[in-house]
Amino acid sequence: MPTALVTGATGILGREIVLALGRDSQTWSTVWALSRSKKGQWPSNVQSKQLDLQAxxxxxxxxxxxxxxxxxFFTAYLEQDSEEKATQVNGAxxxxxxxxxxxxxxxxxxxxVILTTGAKQYGVHLGTSKMPMEESDARLADPDRPPNFYYKQQDILREKGxxxxxxxxxTYPNEVVGVAKGNFMNxxxxxxxxxxxxxxLGEDLMWPGSPDFYSSFLCYTSSKLHAAFNLWAALEDTPAVSNQAFNVINGDVESWQNMWPKLAKKYGLRVPEKMFTKDEEQGKFDEDGAGSVMKLMERPPLAEFAAQNGLKGSKWAKQSQVEAKINMMKWSQRKDVRAAWDRLAESKGLEHExxxxxxxxxxxFVLGRNYHVVLSMSKARKAGWTGYQDTWDSISETLDELVAEKVLPKFP
Ligand SMILES: NC(=O)c1ccc[n+]([C@@H]2O[C@H](COP(=O)([O-])OP(=O)(O)OC[C@H]3O[C@@H](n4cnc5c(N)ncnc54)[C@H](OP(=O)(O)O)[C@@H]3O)[C@@H](O)[C@H]2O)c1
Known part of the structure; x- marks a missing residue:
């Protein structure tokens, strides 16, 4: 029976891989789960080890x-305040x-070795990319691009292998839907x-992000589906899988226009009938306003594909921005918001931190971007992967899990 080791075992993606390996003890005899902190309880075939990957x-x-x-299964990740440092630290x-x-x-x-990276491979953090994003898309190589730690990690992987x-x-997951506490992207x-x-607070459920993103198409990744993909990819001994990179997203295409009312219903809330002003609909935001605008790279990733795809100088390859209606950092500092959380945490017995x-x-950032984020799953499907997860179901089920974890109050 094979043995496995997971780094980043307490993270949003690593935790589910450990749990999936633990559930399948008929296949996996011993699993080592590595992280610096010790969180959660593991099944009996899992041995937890505390190890600092910066040593x-x-x-x-x-x-x-x-x-x-x-x-x-390498899923460890340390956020840094610049792409240069992220590349240095995560590569090392x-x-x-x-x-x-x-x-x-x-x-x-x-x-x-199965390495988890993500859709930043395509520069989804820099602006609009070529849609849908495919694994065969060239790396972003123009001189104005910041370093990309995924490129560094994949080069190391190839060389060491x-x-x-x-x-x-x-694997290239996109925004992950899953359970973790105190992690960087959740x-x-x-x-x-x-x-x-x-x-x-007795308010209606206002969309806090970009009006364009509310009606844009998106693909998310369930951490459970990503774990299933990892186990499948580990043991799939074919040339179509060996030494290959794969997008790993749920397999549906969603929008918040479709999911926001479902989210509101889950909480017994109302979506305001009209959420956006005329200016906002036209992408005109006050840079110092409530949402605070952040311009992304002048030349978005799509610009590198524009000439070959017949889009040179077109409006579709223009600069993207984060143009949220509500600045969530400022919102989280509001006195009434913090007092509401204090009341909730106290009365419902939640983990206050x-x-x-x-x-x-x-x-x-992720709700404020003003462009589609769609990845293709064709390569994995051609290689034999059949996994699929409905995105709204994965959000709803994860919210239920977070209730059980005492992060969220029970739904009405
Ligand atoms: N979350 C998302 O939405 C998302 C989306 C797309 C791609 N990704 C990518 O997926 C990968 C994994 O990210 P994630 O979101 O799962 O990370 P995460 O939830 O923040 O977890 C990071 C894990 O790494 C461990 N770790 C950090 N520093 C360590 C160190 N020095 N030594 C040992 N372990 C260390 C952490 O455990 P301790 O702190 O206990 O050590 C934790 O288990 C990253 O490449 C990320 O960019 C994430």
Whole structure:
């Protein structure tokens, strides 16, 4: 029976991989779950290890001891305040960890490394990309682009795989719907708290993001589906999967125009009949206004494909922006909002720090962008992947889980 090791075991993506490996103890004999902190309870085939991936390879080798995993799921991630630092730090964590396995001799047993990266591969954080995004799309290479830590990590993976004799798979999830506490990017927790406080304040459920994004198409990734994909990709021994990168999204195309009323209904809230002013509908925002506008790169990722796709100089390849109606960072500092959370946490027995630890900047950014975010799942499907998850169901079920985790109050 194969053995596995998961880094980032307490993260939004890593946790579900550990749980999926733990549930399938008929297939996976031993699973090592690695992170710095210790959170949650694991099934009996899982051994938890505390390890700092920022330590030297030699120190990590001592901590790893006799762990001999055949399949490695690398999902560890450390946010930094610049792309340069993110590239340096996240690249070094992967490289030093793989070196540590060489020091212990475990790398000889490794069959495959599955690395989680994401849709920033296509520059979804820089502006509109070519739609839908496909794995064969060229890396963003123009000189004005910031460094991309996913490129660095994938280069390390290729090089180490060749040297150490294992193969690899890379996943590109987009915004993840799942459960984690105090992590860097968390859609469901922030959305759920926003709704719960709106209810406590007796207000209607105002869309906080961009009017354009409200009616744009999007693809999200359920952390459970991503875990299932990881387990499938680990054991799928075909050339269509080995040494390949895959988009991993739910398999449907959604919009908030469709899901916002469902979210409101779940909380017993009303969506205002008219949410946007004429100016907002035309993308005219006051830069110092409530939402605060943030211009993204002058040349969005699509600009690199524009000439070959017949879109050079077109309006579709123009600069994108974050143009949220509500600045979630300012909203989270409002006195009435904080008082509402204090009341809720106290009266419903919630984990009080959930609010403080929730990444409000992330919610503001992902709902505030004014462009579609659609990825193709064709490559995975052609390779034999049949997984699918309804996006609204995954949001609704995750909100229920967050109630059980005492992050959110019970629904009315
Ligand atoms: N979340 C999203 O919406 C999303 C969307 C698309 C792509 N992605 C990508 O998916 C990958 C995983 O991100 P995530 O969102 O799952 O991350 P996350 O929820 O923030 O979790 C990060 C994990 O890494 C561990 N970690 C951080 N620093 C460490 C260190 N020095 N040593 C050991 N472990 C360390 C953390 O555990 P401890 O803190 O306990 O050590 C935690 O388990 C990243 O490449 C991210 O860009 C995420």
């Amino acid at each position: 030297s390879a030699e120190d990590m080798a001592k901590e790893l001891g006799d762990a001999q995993p055949e399949y490695i 964590m992967l490289e030093n960890f793989l070196n540590a396995l060489e020091i212990t001799g475990a790398s000889k047993k490794v069959k495959r 060749e040297k150490q004799g294992w193969d690899w798979v890379v 859609l469901a927790t922030t959305l759920g708290i926003y709704c719960a406080i709106t209810k406590e 959930s609010f403080e630890k929730a990444p409000w900047w992330f919610l503001w």
